Amino acid sequence: MTISDLKQSPPDSVKSKINWGKVEEADNFAKTVKLFRQGKYDEDSFRRFRLQHGAYGTRMTSDYAMVRIKLPAGEIYPDQIEKISQLSEQYSIGSAHFSTRENIQLHWIILEDVSEIFRSLAEVGLTSREACGNSVRNVMCSPLSGVCPDEEFDSTPYALATARFFLRNPMAQNLPRKFKFNFTCCEKHGMVRMVDVGLIPQIRDVDGSPQRGFKIFLGGGLGNKSFVGHQLEDFTPEEDLLYTSIAVMRIFDRLGDRKNLARNRMRYLVNDMGWEKFQNLVLKERSVVRATQSVITQLDVDHTPNEIKRPIRISDESGSDTAPNGFARWLKTNTVKQTQSDYRSVFLTLEAGDITASQLYALADIIRNFSSEGKARSGFAQNIALRYVHEDDLPRLYSKLIEVGLAKSGALTMTAPIGCSGTTSCNLALTNSHRLAKEIQRKFLELKLDEDDDLSDSSIKISGCPNSCGQHGIATIGFFGGGGRVGKDMYANYQMSIGGRSDGDTMLGQTLLRVPAKRVIPVLLKIIEIFKENKKSDDTLKTWIHRVVNGNEDSEIKSIVEIKKILEPLITPPTIEEDPDFYLDYGSDSSYHTKTGKGECAA
Amino acid sequence: MCCLTDSGNVTTDVDSLRSEIRDKSVRVIDVRREGDYKQDHIPTAVNLPLANLLSDDSPERVLKLVNSMGIDDETHVVVYDDTFGALASRVAWTLEYVGHSNVTLLETTYDHWKSLGLENDSTVPEIQSKEHSMKLQPDILATSNYLETAKTKDDVILIDNRERLNFLEQHIPGAISLPYRTLASDDKILRSKEDMKRLLENRGITGDSEIITYCGSVGTLSGLAYYALKSAGLSNTKLYVRSFKEWKNLEKPTEKQEDASYWDLSAE
Numbered sequence A: 001m002t003i004s005d006l007k008q009s010p011p012d013s014v015k016s017k018i019n020w021g022k023v024e025e026a027d028n029f030a031k032t033v034k035l036f037r038q039g040k041y042d043e044d045s046f047r048r049f050r051l052q053h054g055a056y057g058t059r060m061t062s063d064y065a066m067v068r069i070k071l072p073a074g075e076i077y078p079d080q081i082e083k084i085s086q087l088s089e090q091y092s093i094g095s096a097h098f099s100t101r102e103n104i105q106l107h108w109i110i111l112e113d114v115s116e117i118f119r120s121l122a123e124v125g126l127t128s129r130e131a132c133g134n135s136v137r138n139v140m141c142s143p144l145s146g147v148c149p150d151e152e153f154d155s156t157p158y159a160l161a162t163a164r165f166f167l168r169n170p171m172a173q174n175l176p177r178k179f180k181f182n183f184t185c186c187e188k189h190g191m192v193r194m195v196d197v198g199l200i201p202q203i204r205d206v207d208g209s210p211q212r213g214f215k216i217f218l219g220g221g222l223g224n225k226s227f228v229g230h231q232l233e234d235f236t237p238e239e240d241l242l243y244t245s246i247a248v249m250r251i252f253d254r255l256g257d258r259k260n261l262a263r264n265r266m267r268y269l270v271n272d273m274g275w276e277k278f279q280n281l282v283l284k285e286r287s288v289v290r291a292t293q294s295v296i297t298q299l300d301v302d303h304t305p306n307e308i309k310r311p312i313r314i315s316d317e318s319g320s321d322t323a324p325n326g327f328a329r330w331l332k333t334n335t336v337k338q339t340q341s342d343y344r345s346v347f348l349t350l351e352a353g354d355i356t357a358s359q360l361y362a363l364a365d366i367i368r369n370f371s372s373e374g375k376a377r378s379g380f381a382q383n384i385a386l387r388y389v390h391e392d393d394l395p396r397l398y399s400k401l402i403e404v405g406l407a408k409s410g411a412l413t414m415t416a417p418i419g420c421s422g423t424t425s426c427n428l429a430l431t432n433s434h435r436l437a438k439e440i441q442r443k444f445l446e447l448k449l450d451e452d453d454d455l456s457d458s459s460i461k462i463s464g465c466p467n468s469c470g471q472h473g474i475a476t477i478g479f480f481g482g483g484g485r486v487g488k489d490m491y492a493n494y495q496m497s498i499g500g501r502s503d504g505d506t507m508l509g510q511t512l513l514r515v516p517a518k519r520v521i522p523v524l525l526k527i528i529e530i531f532k533e534n535k536k537s538d539d540t541l542k543t544w545i546h547r548v549v550n551g552n553e554d555s556e557i558k559s560i561v562e563i564k565k566i567l568e569p570l571i572t573p574p575t576i577e578e579d580p581d582f583y584l585d586y587g588s589d590s591s592y593h594t595k596t597g598k599g600e601c602a603a
Numbered sequence B: 001m002c003c004l005t006d007s008g009n010v011t012t013d014v015d016s017l018r019s020e021i022r023d024k025s026v027r028v029i030d031v032r033r034e035g036d037y038k039q040d041h042i043p044t045a046v047n048l049p050l051a052n053l054l055s056d057d058s059p060e061r062v063l064k065l066v067n068s069m070g071i072d073d074e075t076h077v078v079v080y081d082d083t084f085g086a087l088a089s090r091v092a093w094t095l096e097y098v099g100h101s102n103v104t105l106l107e108t109t110y111d112h113w114k115s116l117g118l119e120n121d122s123t124v125p126e127i128q129s130k131e132h133s134m135k136l137q138p139d140i141l142a143t144s145n146y147l148e149t150a151k152t153k154d155d156v157i158l159i160d161n162r163e164r165l166n167f168l169e170q171h172i173p174g175a176i177s178l179p180y181r182t183l184a185s186d187d188k189i190l191r192s193k194e195d196m197k198r199l200l201e202n203r204g205i206t207g208d209s210e211i212i213t214y215c216g217s218v219g220t221l222s223g224l225a226y227y228a229l230k231s232a233g234l235s236n237t238k239l240y241v242r243s244f245k246e247w248k249n250l251e252k253p254t255e256k257q258e259d260a261s262y263w264d265l266s267a268e
Ligand code: SF4
Pocket: A420, A421, A422, A423, A426, A427, A428, A429, A430, A433, A463, A464, A465, A466, A467, A468, A469, A470
């Protein structure tokens, strides 16, 4: 008898075909950290090096880092999830964090341990390389690409190929600033106008035969100042995809502002130059690129279809398929029908993106047992999508998710707000936006607002400072953090905007008023109340707010001024004697004060 | 004879233990709860639940327990648990403290042993008492007083083995954080010697310093760290066995990571 004979074989596990990691980078990182600590590496070069490898600084300390693991096209495999679970317990705080750009972040890592994480990531084919710094950040793809009923073709292979082309590419190691690609499935499900390069797949009839290509949007982005992207041309055929990407990056590299840190994203260049001029430059540059590539460069797009195999039904101890309580609510607010019949995509909402090590561990098995593609995707809203779940398996999946605390309803509704990391770890944060998002979710689920169809297509997004990591600008109701004061007493205070959206009618929210942290929930509930009183029968909160901000509403609420008037009484600060709690930010029991360190986005 | 200080092995692998059991050349101690032990255990193992040991871990009593488990100065002892080696470590360390150096940890947990399908039974062995000598090893123990003076020295490294969040929230001033989870590998209670060395070296934990480990309350997690350090050849290590619980009760100074709401990032 040998031991290996007796080991239980794990269920089939699909593995990533691409290994993004490189173990040499772990050794190199460890060595560089040592040199830096010995003072043989200056602060600035070390910071650049660290960021290029995907390790951010942490709030008010140089002992810790945050490691941002890229999930190209959002894809993640069971063995990778298990590894991240383990890493979070070993080196982090026992939780991991799903970001809004399909990264997973491990926070509060001791800088000297970062190389150990790189080493383990490489074992499962992952990397954090170029997840920060002035490089091509994680290439995103819609969590519904490949299953979306409205898409013309699946852009996932193109997203992966793009990520592969630019990762460690010398051309992309020293850009004026970070550079982001978002691929999507259709107009509705992506954020193509709020990014440097946004792409929607399109099929065109060219001389009688269908040709694949993209609608490409350039120069959008959220930030201290946000811009909506412009469409480059009607149709960009697929063979021009890479040439276009290279052309845009070359122009940005050449002309982007390298001095003024606050204005060096490509959107400023586009804005300063004017769209038409920029557009012409791109088209010209593209011809140059096309003509000067000695060999024809094409993206290495892997078109092998994913194997779709319904996992063999594991024996069901309970022996029954009766759905547990809450199933209907969950089914409605967390799942979408796929274009493939009998299959649904299931979204798991995490409180502001946080997931525990044990939940991750359980999730890996859940994916193996329920997803017929054997992997998962990170979504846009700090959430996770499990796709290709057979309709018949949904009740059992729901029970499993309940067991591990991942069955919260409302994933696809307004009750799942986004909150950036805020004062939990970010150096620039002014408020605890992260906790506020959790508080709102808890309250809204308690009030069962996820079941309200009027609210489902709206969104709440919160940033802890004017930088827009929480994407507040494109939220139906968005917030960014700052400080307010009464006399010498300070309190956490949010700037609220309404009417932002990121779909075909992309626009930024309009600033409404400042709302103290501890008044955010009452203010949100009041807005819902005003909406209910004034809505037309087929209005959703989103369509109604849209009319109001565009001045097209004909009820008592003619513009945001009227909303503001109604809300104002709610935001008057009490004195500290009347309500000491008002002066504490969420998650803090000491008096509020703003305190920030050096930002690193620009380093 | 396998001896920790000679070979540097702090763990015994599964196959060696099985052959030592067959040769009757080992005393195996199961530190799980009595009920669990009674159900099944590694053949020939005796039961010493950690709680029983901790109810009075004065050297005199420990020596009595050692004798009653049929352990003399020469016996090779292997300790195991089902809690990633932490409880076993605390028992092994206590044996070392009263002067029994020939003690190792089973390289894996009892759960894993069973999942490998290895032999187990519920027989409680008949034990003949033996006589063990008392040779206290104060060098491997740190008391709060000792710690207070030691930590002011440059060449002393104080390691906190609790989870990171607990460390951020409160710790002994000057300590560095090395959560106990970091010490293990996939199915072993300790990572390989080479991996351990690399990890420690990256953190500047090297043989040039005296090292003191502590954890939350009774020296289990830090006991495991004690053996982890030993496995990497760092034997100038002491266990602050009463750990942070005592430190706080004595109202000694503590330190925290300021100005960040890290708890809110946790999904617990
Ligand atoms: S929005 Fe501000 S607080 Fe939030 S993560 Fe970005 S920089 Fe930090």
